């Protein structure tokens with residue numbers, strides 16, 4: 001139970017009211033709020049953050065219980081009843097206003113078990129409709145929804161160019177008391193106990209580890225990138241996956257990192273410097289059809305398209321994404337995804353690989369894009385992702401030919417990848 005008091009109760013309502021506009025990512029709103037309220041101590045901040053993120057995670061259920069869209073104060077009341085299961089007696093003290101007592105009683109009277117599936121899964125109705133259109137049943141939707149409510153772990157990837165996993169684990173423990181365990185599937189992964197600031201350790205500043213979720217690490221294996229190859233990371237962003245591909249290539253061959261965002265590519269520079277890689281060419285492109293990529297047509301062994309997406313698979317870390325995305329924004333993304341995949345595919349040489357990935361679980365951003373691409377490009381065929389991982393000694397329970405991770409099954413963010421090969 002969150003230890004509320006007058007200050008924390010009012011601060012939580014204040015910051016949540018700002019967040020509910022969804023004009024900015026909620027973590028940015030939270031940081032700004034704490035900066036402008038320096039009187040709040042460490043414990044206060046912790047409790048306020050717990051309370052506010054707990055409300056965002058459960059907002060759909062809380063609003064159903066309240067009977068419709070609600071303000072921050074009512075949501076907090078519903079949170080105390082529905083999530084914390086408090087009695088009115090436990091909301092004693094000066095902080096719980098008499099005016100909220102009716103809301104309290106209303107929330108107590110509602111039975112969540114009677115709510116529609118989208119409410120019980122705490123996913124927007126349009127998201128659940130997308131899942132149903134993709135063939136998911138109610139039980140799986142509820143399991144996915146429950147998994148997305150959980151806490152996300154902090155995963156590290158050991159840079160195989162510079163160190164071994166056991167060495168880095170020992171170093172982190174020795175230097176900072178940071179406890180880690182090997183990730184269940186990735187050969188380079190370490191799962192950190194708690195959330196220590198890894199960037200202050202030399203293992204990080206000297207490029208022996210990077211922060212990277214396990215799903216992204218496994219994606220590297222699916223590209224099959226090897227020593228001496230020509231590889232393209234088409235949507236490289238700040239280069240998280242580029243660094244992994246470069247390490248898999250032993251810093252040999254040529255690795256092109258393209259992106260339309262100068263800011264993201266600039267953020268990649270210090271990471272690249274730390275990594276020790278010397279085979280990377282990072283290039284800003286104006287669009288997926290930029291002239292710069294023309295000279296690479298038909299020459300690339302493996303092309304990764306880590307497409308711009310709704311990010312819905314990361315709602316454990318960013319619960320506000322559920323409310324910052326909508327059917328129209330996803331439709332816009334679908335058009336981009338289709339166009340980027342089509343353009344990037346031109347670079348793949350005969351028998352080369354094309355990997356399409358998103359950090360989303362929406363079938364409209366995943367299977368639908370890949371199926372349409374394959375239908376329009378019969379020279380590409382779908383490979384079996386679980387088989388490819390098995391060949392890399394990764395045994396992971398997956399159904400179907402795609403690489404689909406879910407938090408409730410794989411203790412990772414939801415993630416999707418399809419591996420294709422040009423005939």
Ligand SMILES: C[S@@+](CC[C@H](N)C(=O)[O-])C[C@H]1O[C@@H](n2cnc3c(N)ncnc32)[C@H](O)[C@@H]1O
Nearest residue numbers: 235236237239240241259260261288306307308
């Ligand atoms: C999911 S993020 C990539 C994250 C990155 N691969 C990583 O591991 O850190 C998608 C990226 O696609 C980029 N992007 C958007 N439109 C693009 C386009 N038309 N061509 C290439 N990249 C694009 C965005 O700037 C963004 O950096």
